[in-house]
Amino acid sequence: MKFAYFGDVVGRSGREVLIERLPEIRKRLDLDFVVVNGENAAAGFGITEKISEEFYAAGTDCIVLGNHSFDQKEIMPYLEKDARILRPVNYPAGTPGRGFSGFKTRNGKTILVIQVMARLFMDPLDDPFAAVDKILAANPLGKKFDAILVDIHGEITSEKMAMGQFCDGRASLVVGSHTHVPTADAQIFPGGTAYQTDAGMCGDYNSVIGMDKEEPLRRFTRKISGGRFTPALGAGTACGVFVATNDKTGLAQMVSPIRVGGRLMEIWPELS
Numbered sequence: 001m002k003f004a005y006f007g008d009v010v011g012r013s014g015r016e017v018l019i020e021r022l023p024e025i026r027k028r029l030d031l032d033f034v035v036v037n038g039e040n041a042a043a044g045f046g047i048t049e050k051i052s053e054e055f056y057a058a059g060t061d062c063i064v065l066g067n068h069s070f071d072q073k074e075i076m077p078y079l080e081k082d083a084r085i086l087r088p089v090n091y092p093a094g095t096p097g098r099g100f101s102g103f104k105t106r107n108g109k110t111i112l113v114i115q116v117m118a119r120l121f122m123d124p125l126d127d128p129f130a131a132v133d134k135i136l137a138a139n140p141l142g143k144k145f146d147a148i149l150v151d152i153h154g155e156i157t158s159e160k161m162a163m164g165q166f167c168d169g170r171a172s173l174v175v176g177s178h179t180h181v182p183t184a185d186a187q188i189f190p191g192g193t194a195y196q197t198d199a200g201m202c203g204d205y206n207s208v209i210g211m212d213k214e215e216p217l218r219r220f221t222r223k224i225s226g227g228r229f230t231p232a233l234g235a236g237t238a239c240g241v242f243v244a245t246n247d248k249t250g251l252a253q254m255v256s257p258i259r260v261g262g263r264l265m266e267i268w269p270e271l272s
C-alpha cells in the first residue's frame with residue numbers, strides 16, 4: 001500500500017496549496033490513501049464542515065485534528081456524524097467524535113487511522129500510550145488491517161519519538177504533528193514502523209509557525225499582546241510524509257518526506 005500524511009493545514013495559504021496540489025500528488029505517487037491534519041485550517045484555529053468537504057473533494061480520505069479540535073463550535077455535530085474526521089482518542093469518554101476509524105481504500109485494502117494527543121506542555125488528557133496500546137492490541141497489523149497510521153499530536157520531540165518506539169512493529173507509520181516544522185528524521189525503526197517526529201505544516205513558511213510575523217514578534221520582544229494571531233497569507237508549502245508498505249505484513253518498506261510549493265526546497269519520494 002502507498003499512502004501519505006500531510007501536516008497541520010494553517011489558514012488560507014495552507015488550504016490553497018493542499019487543495020491545488022493534492023490531485024497531482026495522488027496521481028504522481030499513485031496513492032491509495034491520504035490523511036490530512038486540518039486542526040488549524042479555519043483561520044488558524046480549528047476546522048469547519050465546509051473546509052472538511054473541500055479537503056475531501058481534493059482527494060483527502062481522512063482528516064485528523066488535535067488540541068484545536070473544538071475551536072469552531074459548529075464542528076461538534078459534524079464530528080459525531082462523519083467517521084472520516086478524527087479528534088484525539090484520549091479525550092475523556094463522552095467527548096464528541098471519535099479518535100480512530102477504519103477505512104477501505106479505493107483498491108479494497110484496509111487502513112486504521114488513530115489520532116492521539118501527547119501530554120507534555122499540552123492540555124493534559126488521558127494516557128496516550130495506554131489509549132494507543134489498547135487499540136493496537138485489538139487490531140493487529142497485517143491481520144485485521146493492511147496498514148495502521150498513528151498521528152501523535154504533541155509539543156515535545158521526545159514524547160513523540162517514544163510513541164514511535166512504543167508502536168514499533170505494530171503500526172505502519174507513526175508521525176508527529178503540532179509543531180509545524182518538518183523534521184529531518186524520517187526513518188524505519190527496527191521493527192518495521194516508519195516514523196517522522198513532525199511532518200511540518202501546510203502553510204506559509206515566511207511566518208512564525210504559520211502565523212503572520214507581527215504579533216508573535218511583538219509578544220516575544222515586548223511581552224505585550226497586540227491582538228489575536230492571524231495566519232500568514234503568502235505562498236504555502238504542503239509538507240507531508242509518504243509511506244509504502246509490505247502487502248503481507250503492513251510494515252513499512254519506504255518512508256520519505258513530501259514538500260511541494262512555496263518557499264521550502266521541493267522534495268518528492270524517489271519511487272523505483
